[in-house]
Structure formats: C-alpha cells, structure tokens
Amino acid sequence: MTTTLSMEHPAVNEAHRPALAPLQVPERLLLGPGPSNADPTVIAAMHRQPIGHLDPAYLAMMDEVQELLRYAWQTSNSLTYPVAGTGSAAMEATLANVVEPGDRVLVAVKGYFGHRLVDMARRYGAEVSTITKPWGQAFSLEELTAALQTHNPAVLAIVHAETSTGVRQPLEGLGAACHAQGCLLITDTVTSLGGVPIFLDGWEVDLAYSCGQKGLSCMPGISPFTMSPRAEEKLAQRKTPVTNWYLDASLLRKYWGSERMYHHTAPVNLTYALREALRLLAEEGLAARWQRHQKTAAYFWDSLADLGLTCHVEPEFRLPTLTTVRVPDGVDAKAVSRTLLHDYNIEIGGGLGELAGQVWRIGLMGYNSQPEKVDTLLTALGRVLADQA
Amino acid sequence: MTTTLSMEHPAVNEAHRPALAPLQVPERLLLGPGPSNADPTVIAAMHRQPIGHLDPAYLAMMDEVQELLRYAWQTSNSLTYPVAGTGSAAMEATLANVVEPGDRVLVAVKGYFGHRLVDMARRYGAEVSTITKPWGQAFSLEELTAALQTHNPAVLAIVHAETSTGVRQPLEGLGAACHAQGCLLITDTVTSLGGVPIFLDGWEVDLAYSCGQKGLSCMPGISPFTMSPRAEEKLAQRKTPVTNWYLDASLLRKYWGSERMYHHTAPVNLTYALREALRLLAEEGLAARWQRHQKTAAYFWDSLADLGLTCHVEPEFRLPTLTTVRVPDGVDAKAVSRTLLHDYNIEIGGGLGELAGQVWRIGLMGYNSQPEKVDTLLTALGRVLADQA
Numbered sequence: 001m002t003t004t005l006s007m008e009h010p011a012v013n014e015a016h017r018p019a020l021a022p023l024q025v026p027e028r029l030l031l032g033p034g035p036s037n038a039d040p041t042v043i044a045a046m047h048r049q050p051i052g053h054l055d056p057a058y059l060a061m062m063d064e065v066q067e068l069l070r071y072a073w074q075t076s077n078s079l080t081y082p083v084a085g086t087g088s089a090a091m092e093a094t095l096a097n098v099v100e101p102g103d104r105v106l107v108a109v110k111g112y113f114g115h116r117l118v119d120m121a122r123r124y125g126a127e128v129s130t131i132t133k134p135w136g137q138a139f140s141l142e143e144l145t146a147a148l149q150t151h152n153p154a155v156l157a158i159v160h161a162e163t164s165t166g167v168r169q170p171l172e173g174l175g176a177a178c179h180a181q182g183c184l185l186i187t188d189t190v191t192s193l194g195g196v197p198i199f200l201d202g203w204e205v206d207l208a209y210s211c212g213q214k215g216l217s218c219m220p221g222i223s224p225f226t227m228s229p230r231a232e233e234k235l236a237q238r239k240t241p242v243t244n245w246y247l248d249a250s251l252l253r254k255y256w257g258s259e260r261m262y263h264h265t266a267p268v269n270l271t272y273a274l275r276e277a278l279r280l281l282a283e284e285g286l287a288a289r290w291q292r293h294q295k296t297a298a299y300f301w302d303s304l305a306d307l308g309l310t311c312h313v314e315p316e317f318r319l320p321t322l323t324t325v326r327v328p329d330g331v332d333a334k335a336v337s338r339t340l341l342h343d344y345n346i347e348i349g350g351g352l353g354e355l356a357g358q359v360w361r362i363g364l365m366g367y368n369s370q371p372e373k374v375d376t377l378l379t380a381l382g383r384v385l386a387d388q389a
Numbered sequence: 390m391t392t393t394l395s396m397e398h399p400a401v402n403e404a405h406r407p408a409l410a411p412l413q414v415p416e417r418l419l420l421g422p423g424p425s426n427a428d429p430t431v432i433a434a435m436h437r438q439p440i441g442h443l444d445p446a447y448l449a450m451m452d453e454v455q456e457l458l459r460y461a462w463q464t465s466n467s468l469t470y471p472v473a474g475t476g477s478a479a480m481e482a483t484l485a486n487v488v489e490p491g492d493r494v495l496v497a498v499k500g501y502f503g504h505r506l507v508d509m510a511r512r513y514g515a516e517v518s519t520i521t522k523p524w525g526q527a528f529s530l531e532e533l534t535a536a537l538q539t540h541n542p543a544v545l546a547i548v549h550a551e552t553s554t555g556v557r558q559p560l561e562g563l564g565a566a567c568h569a570q571g572c573l574l575i576t577d578t579v580t581s582l583g584g585v586p587i588f589l590d591g592w593e594v595d596l597a598y599s600c601g602q603k604g605l606s607c608m609p610g611i612s613p614f615t616m617s618p619r620a621e622e623k624l625a626q627r628k629t630p631v632t633n634w635y636l637d638a639s640l641l642r643k644y645w646g647s648e649r650m651y652h653h654t655a656p657v658n659l660t661y662a663l664r665e666a667l668r669l670l671a672e673e674g675l676a677a678r679w680q681r682h683q684k685t686a687a688y689f690w691d692s693l694a695d696l697g698l699t700c701h702v703e704p705e706f707r708l709p710t711l712t713t714v715r716v717p718d719g720v721d722a723k724a725v726s727r728t729l730l731h732d733y734n735i736e737i738g739g740g741l742g743e744l745a746g747q748v749w750r751i752g753l754m755g756y757n758s759q760p761e762k763v764d765t766l767l768t769a770l771g772r773v774l775a776d777q778a
Contacts, residue, residue: 007683009586012675016459020668022430023450023661028440034654035439041411046658047436050424050608051417052736061412070405084610085474088653089635120634197398213654219439221473221610221656243632245509246478264477265423265602267610269435270659272412279409286401294396347441 028341029368031377032349033163033191033322035213035220036365038273042218045276050268058268059260061275066256068278069224072193072216072286073208075200079249080226081256082274084267087190087211090223092120093247094186094207097227098155098234101125106153106183108144111135112164112352113188117157124243129153135165135354136324138317145177154234155184161192164352166313166324166361168196175204184231190214193224194281195293195321195365206231212270215293215321217366218277222270277366293320296369300362303374307382312359321369324351324359328385333357336384344380417730418757420766421738422552422580422711424602424609425754427662431607434665439657447657448649450664455645457667458613460675461582461605462597464589468638469615470645471663473656476579476600479612481509482636483575483596486616487544487623490514495542495572497533500524501553501741502577506546513632518542524554524743525713527706534566543623544573550581553741555702555713555750557585564593573620579603582613583670584682584710584754595620601659604682604710606755607666611659614638666755682709685758689751692763696771701748709758713740713748717774722746725773733769 030037051058062081069080083090095117099105105126107117110133121128131147133139139158148156156178160169171187178185184206192198194215200208206228212218227235227249235242235249242248246264254261281289297320301311304325312324327333333350337360340346349361364373419426440447451470458469472479484506488494494515496506499522510517520536522528528547537545545567549558560576567574573595581587583604589597595617601607616624616638624631624639631637635653643650670678686709690700693714701713716722722739726749729735738750753762 007586007680009676009679010588010591013463013590014460016456016465017671017674018453018456018460020453020457020671022668023434023665025437025440025661026444026446027438028444030439030441032441035441035657037438043436043438043658045412047432048414049416049426049432050419050602051414052419052421052424053609055415055417055730055736057415064407064409067405067407068409071403071407074402076405085478085635086653086656089474092633092635116634123630123632123634197396199399201402202399211654213439219656219658220442220654221659241512243512244481245505245512246474246481264475265600265609267475267608267656267659268424269432269608270610270656272414276412279411282406282409285406287398290398291396341444347444 027345029346029373029376031362031364031368031373032347033361033363034211036217036363036368038219039217039277039280039367041280042273042277045272046269048269048272053266053268054260054262061271062256065271065275065278068282071282072278073198073200073226074202075226077226077228079232079253081252082222083225083247084264085223086220087209087223089247090209090225091116091188092244093225094209095120095124096242096244096247097249098184098207098231099124099126100238100240102127103155104129104151104153105155105157106147106151108139108156108158110137110139110165110167111159111162113159113162121157136167136312138167138169141173144174148177148181148183152181153183155186157186159188160198161189161196161319161321163191163322165355166319166322167317168319171203171205179204184234191319191321194289195369196319197290200226212274212277214363214365216277216281218273219270222267222274293369296364296371296374297323299371300364300374303378307378307385321365322361322363324355324361327358327360331385331388333360336388339384340380346377346380416734418735418762418765420751420753420757420762421736422750422752423600423754425606425752425757427608428606428666428669428756430669431662431666434661435658437658437661442655442657443649443651450660451645454660454664454667457671460671461667462587462589462615463591464615466615466617468621468642470641471611472614472636473653474612475609476598476612478636479598479614480505480577481633482614483598484509484513485631485633485636486638487573487596487620488513488515489627489629491516492544493540493542494544494546495536495540497528497545497547499526499528499554499556500548500551502548502551510546525556525701527556527558530562533563537566537570537572541570542572544575546575548577549587550578550585550708550710552580552711554744555708555711556706557708560592568593573623580708580710583678584758585708586679589615601663601666603752603754605666605670607662608659611656611663682758685753685760685763686712688760689753689763692767696767696774710754711750711752713744713750716747716749720774720777722749725777728773729769735766735769
C-alpha cells in the first residue's frame with residue numbers, strides 16, 4: 001500500500017528566484033536613536049532552536065519575563081507582558097484597548113511620536129485634541145493640568161522620552177491630576193525603559209509601552225506593554241470589542257494569565273533574548289543602571305564641547321539615553337552621518353520633522369552606555385568634521 | 390564644567406526582582422502544528438548584532454526578502470513583504486487593509502482558523518456570512534461558487550491549509566470565480582508556504598499570509614504578507630483610513646518601496662533569519678521542496694499503519710505538512726502528548742475545537758520533513774502507546 005499522491009502541478013515560474021550568497025552583515029556600532037547594539041549575552045540567547053509556545057518551559061519563561069518587566073518599570077500591574085511586534089505595535093496596543101469611538105483623547109505633542117499617537121488615536125475613533133511644545137522642550141505640570149481641565153479627556157497620552165528630540169518629560173504628579181478627573185494616563189517609555197528612572201506605579205501611569213532594542217539591549221521585534229487595574233476596568237466596560245484582534249488585551253490576558261489559552265504563536269527566540277536582557281538588568285539593578293546611563297551621558301555632553309558642539313535640549317530635560325546635538329552652521333548633517341557609517345561603521349541618526357537637518361540624534365543606550373563608545377564616536381566625528389571643514 | 394545632574398529618585402522597589410540563573414532551554418523535536426524546528430543555518434544567521442532599519446545593507450536585504458517571497462508564493466505582486474509580527478498579525482493585515490465597515494465578507498469555515506477570520510472580519514465592521522464544512526473536509530469549487538452567488542461578497546476568505554484539521558483546500562478556479570463578480574480572494578497559507586504547491590498568481594489569489602516557523606524553517610515573529618494590484622486598488626479607494634496603523638499597507642508600502650520612509654523599527658535579526666530561510670528554499674527549488682514534503686508525509690502515513698493508527702483526512706485532501714492522526718479508542722490523547730514531551734523531548738499537537746481529544750496533530754515541515762524524524766517519532770509513539778495499553 002502506498003499513499004503517495006502524484007505531484008503534478010504547473011511549471012514553477014523561475015522569474016523571482018535570485019541566486020544569493022549566504023548572508024553577510026556589516027558590523028556596526030549603533031549610536032543612533034535605535035536599534036542599539038544588543039548585549040552579546042542576549043544575542044547568544046537567541047542562538048537556540050525554538051520550543052513550543054505552550055511548552056511548560058516556555059510558560060515558565062513567560063512568567064519570568066512578566067515579573068522582570070514589572071521590576072524594570074516599577075509596577076505591580078498584573079497585565080504586564082511583551083507584545084509580539086515592534087515598539088509601534090506596543091504603542092498601538094495602549095490606544096486600541098482603552099479608546100472607544102467618540103472618546104476624547106488629549107495628546108501632549110512635543111515631537112514626532114506625539115504626532116504618531118494622534119494618528120493612531122484618530123484611527124480608533126477618538127476625538128483628539130492636542131497641546132503642543134516646540135521640539136526640544138518639555139511641558140510643565142501646570143500646563144498639563146490646565147489642558148486636562150480644558151479638554152476633560154478620557155485619556156491623556158504623553159511621551160516620557162521623545163526619541164525625536166531627546167527630551168525627558170517629567171511625569172511626577174501627572175497621574176494624580178489625571179485620576180482626579182477620571183482620565184487614564186498613557187506614557188511612551190520607548191527610549192527611557194532600562195536607562196532613565198521610571199516609577200510607573202509611583203507616577204500613577206495607567207498604560208505604558210516600550211521596545212527591546214534601546215535601554216534593554218535586546219532586539220527589535222518584541223515590545224513591553226503594561227496596563228493598570230484602572231485601565232483594565234475601562235477595557236472591561238467597553239461597549240464595542242477592541243478592533244485590533246492581535247493586540248486585544250482581553251484575549252492576550254488569557255494566554256499570559258493562568259488560562260494559557262492559545263492566542264498566537266509567540267516569537268519564541270525573541271522571548272529568550274528579552275528574558276536574558278531583563279535578567280541582566282535585574283542583576284545590575286535599576287539604580288546602578290540609571291547611574292551608568294547618566295554618567296556616560298554626562299561624559300559625552302562634556303566631551304562635545306571639545307569639538308565645539310552643543311546640545312539642543314536644556315540639561316534639566318536632557319535624556320541620558322538619546323542626545324540631540326546641534327549641527328554647526330555650514331556643516332552638511334547627512335554627509336557627516338553617511339561618512340561615519342561608510343568609513344567608520346558607526347550609525348548615528350538625523351533630525352526628524354522640525355529638527356530635520358538641525359541636529360544629529362545620538363543614542364548611548366543599554367549595552368552601548370559606556371565611555372569607550374563615546375570615545376570611539378567622538379574620535380571619528382572629530383575627523384569627519386575636520387575633513388568637511 | 391560638568392553637566393552631571395543629581396540622580397535623586399525614590400527608592401527602587403525590589404518586590405519584582407527575581408534572581409534568575411542564565412537561560413536554559415530544553416532541546417525539543419518540534420513535530421506539532423508549529424513552531425517547527427528551524428534550519429540550523431537560519432538560527433546561526435540571527436546570531437549577529439542588529440543593524441539599523443535604514444542602513445543601506447538592511448535596505449538591500451529587504452529587497453532580497455521581497456523577491457524571494459515572490460518566488461516562494463509564485464506571485465509577481467509588488468506589495469509582498471513580511472509583517473513584523475506572528476502569522477495572526479499577517480492574517481489580520483489582509484482583512485484590515487481591504488475590509489471597510491459594511492463590506493460583505495464571506496468566510497468558508499472548515500476549522501479553527503476559519504473562525505478566527507470571522508472574528509477578525511467582524512471587528513473591522515464587515516457583515517460576515519459563512520459556509521461551513523465538518524472539520525476534516527474541503528469545499529468543492531461548486532459549493533464555493535454557489536456561495537459566492539448567494540452572498541455576493543466583496544471579499545471571500547478561505548484557508549488553504551487548515552492547521553487545525555490537516556486539510557488541503559484545492560483553490561484552482563476559485564480566484565476566477567471571485568473576480569467574475571468583483572470579489573477579492575484572501576487565502577491563509579500559514580501551513581502550506583514552503584511545503585505544499587502554491588501558485589498565488591496562477592490561482593488569482595488577491596491577499597495571502599503565512600508565518601516563518603513552519604514550511605520555511607524560520608522562527609515565529611516575522612510573517613509573509615502579499616496583496617495583488619486588484620487588492621491595492623480597493624485599498625486606494627477606501628473612504629475610511631485603515632484602523633490598524635501597524636498593519637496599514639498604505640504606510641508600509643512607503644517603507645518597503647522606493648521611498649524608504651520610516652514606519653517602524655524592523656525586527657532586524659528575524660529578517661536575517663527569514664532571508665536565509667528563503668535563500669535555502671530558492672536553492673532547493675520549489676518543486677524539489679514540495680516533492681520532499683510529499684515523500685516524507687507518504688512515508689509517515691504508510692508507517693502509521695504499523696502502529697494501527699489512521700489519518701483523519703482522506704488522502705486526496707491531506708496536507709503533507711500537517712497530519713491529523715486519529716486517537717484510538719480508549720487512549721488518553723493528552724497523556725500520550727505529555728509523555729512524548731517529558732520523556733522523549735518530542736512535541737506533537739492535540740486536537741482543537743470539533744477534533745479536541747479525537748486527533749493528534751503532527752507536523753513534518755521544512756527542516757523537519759525528513760524520514761529520520763518520522764522514525765524517531767514513531768519509535769517513541771509506539772513505546773508510549775504500548776506502555777499505555
């Protein structure tokens with residue numbers, strides 16, 4: 001007996017069949033806005049076969065990742081897990097879950113990612129209002145509180161660490177102001193988690209998101225997300241289902257919680273990586289990690305003066321993870337970045353939006369927050385600027 | 390001068406700071422519905438530092454991946470790229486882009502993933518109608534054509550390879566029937582791409598999606614997606630924006646196309662892996678790859694008889710990538726799976742939905758489509774069944 005079936009099928013079209021050599025990838029020092037270089041231990045963690053997304057060993061790993069994320073964010077939120085996508089998916093997860101059509105959403109815009117929040121909130125049917133600041137500045141608590149009273153939103157969204165400007169937005173007191181009027185607080189911690197002090201519960205933040213490839217020294221493709229009991233309550237009381245199936249926390253909680261109900265096939269190898277990245281963070285300790293970032297950044301800022309360069313953001317609001325450096329008059333910003341990449345294998349970022357052509361964006365995040373990386377960059381940058389002059 | 394700022398902050402809460410040992414992961418032979426084991430070359434490809442998502446080397450790799458995906462799917466669709474998420478995200482990408490509120494969507498349901506399509510289509514505002522088949526059967530072209538005439542949908546969604554039942558749904562002629570009445574055809578190829586003959590253009594399929602971790606021998610977390618010019622036309626004529634920002638093809642085309650406009654930070658290491666997985670497929674050649682899967686499956690099906698086991702699906706509609714094996718009377722299906730995992734490090738899947746407790750789901754996909762894997766499984770399964778008897 002045989003069950004072999006005939007394999008008759010039309011001829012295969014060879015038009016799109018390139019003959020390629022095995023993968024080659026240049027080795028870069030990633031000092032832009034992200035991705036940053038991963039910790040070698042984290043890269044090695046991925047170098048394994050996957051296991052099943054319902055394997056007992058994987059389920060145990062999920063619990064570890066959740067607990068480590070709570071430490072990193074300083075929260076006790078039960079719903080704390082990584083989204084199986086990049087940071088923008090985790091951003092969308094916050095809005096998709098708590099915004100219902102007609103909800104008033106206030107976005108405090110002071111850079112590119114504030115605009116992205118506006119775009120996303122509108123897609124989910126929110127009536128969006130905004131307050132704005134020039135790119136490079138932060139809001140005061142008074143300004144935010146006044147806007148809450150004016151707009152009376154159901155949700156306020158604000159970026160803690162604006163990747164487009166290098167600004168750290170102080171958040172102390174904002175959660176309490178939101179909750180005094182029944183508003184939820186969403187906070188973008190993409191460029192702060194693992195590098196800058198964050199106290200989600202202390203600040204009464206309701207929803208937050210981040211990414212793997214910056215302060216955590218992990219890879220892009222897996223992105224922390226958390227929501228508070230208050231945010232869970234709004235989700236539970238929705239009149240309409242969450243439009244976004246993939247990011248629906250009411251489904252995902254059944255996979256991440258005790259039910260272990262299949263939802264999607266987890267990005268297993270990225271979970272290995274994130275688990276190790278968060279373990280290394282817990283080993284180093286948050287206070288030591290934050291101190292390291294602050295010290296490396298201060299060394300960088302001081303050293304910039306030797307090249308005659310200045311920072312775009314005032315020291316008080318400057319992110320240690322990402323610095324916007326002013327492009328001197330007469331210097332071609334893009335040509336400098338291109339030369340750094342081609343001749344020195346160093347990636348830095350350019351300005352976005354209001355800051356296009358005016359700044360470079362330089363990240364010293366996670367594994368790359370080391371004075372040796374600062375020296376490598378400044379030596380190369382000094383040469384490139386001298387050549388251009 | 391120094392710009393070092395004081396690092397005063399509240400005390401760090403140590404409650405969620407577990408002290409964990411370095412990651413340990415069991416080595417499993419993954420013969421369930423997925424993830425399947427990755428090709429070792431693919432795993433090695435990930436073992437590199439990331440590079441930037443706008444690095445010229447990364448942009449060149451994106452072009453390679455797109456072209457290789459066109460070969461794998463046998464399509465010339467310009468919009469062919471991997472989604473930065475798992476297969477369910479790619480599934481959602483098809484519906485999210487072409488379904489507008491009020492659109493009639495017909496779903497041909499013959500297993501778990503048909504129901505998932507229904508759920509997702511409703512979330513995007515579709516008026517969904519369904520036709521159904523018992524789990525384990527396929528639709529005939531006549532049944533599908535009749536349903537198209539009855540329901541006159543804007544979109545028909547159907548699963549090519551039902552991961553919950555092991556059924557291969559013939560698709561020849563269906564696209565033409567859809568297009569004769571202005572309907573788009575969405576096809577789930579999650580468990581067929583890279584293992585089962587597919588001719589997207591030959592079959593006039595408009596939108597398709599798949600995953601990394603099955604026939605492609607890659608990792609979960611990056612998932613092929615494609616849409617035809619006809620589907621692009623419907624996207625272009627939408628009256629409402631795509632609700633789902635992350636999966637909006639009108640934004641993503643600007644990143645994957647010549648504009649190279651930043652959208653999200655790509656899952657760089659998974660792209661390394663997918664590029665290598667697709668390169669290996671192109672090297673082997675589609676016809677040879679399909680033949681290998683068919684031969685390995687036929688060997689497996691023949692060998693099952695030696696253990697007194699039978700298949701749930703008729704040979705004509707049986708997937709070579711995933712077989713549903715009937716659980717003999719009196720055998721505890723879950724106990725068998727558990728023992729295989731714990732004592733032999735072999736993962737197989739259980740039945741879902743209508744088939745819960747009635748079948749095991751056994752995958753022989755991509756790298757694991759080898760007669761040696763069949764022998765390993767059947768030796769272990771024989772012992773476990775003998776012990777249970």
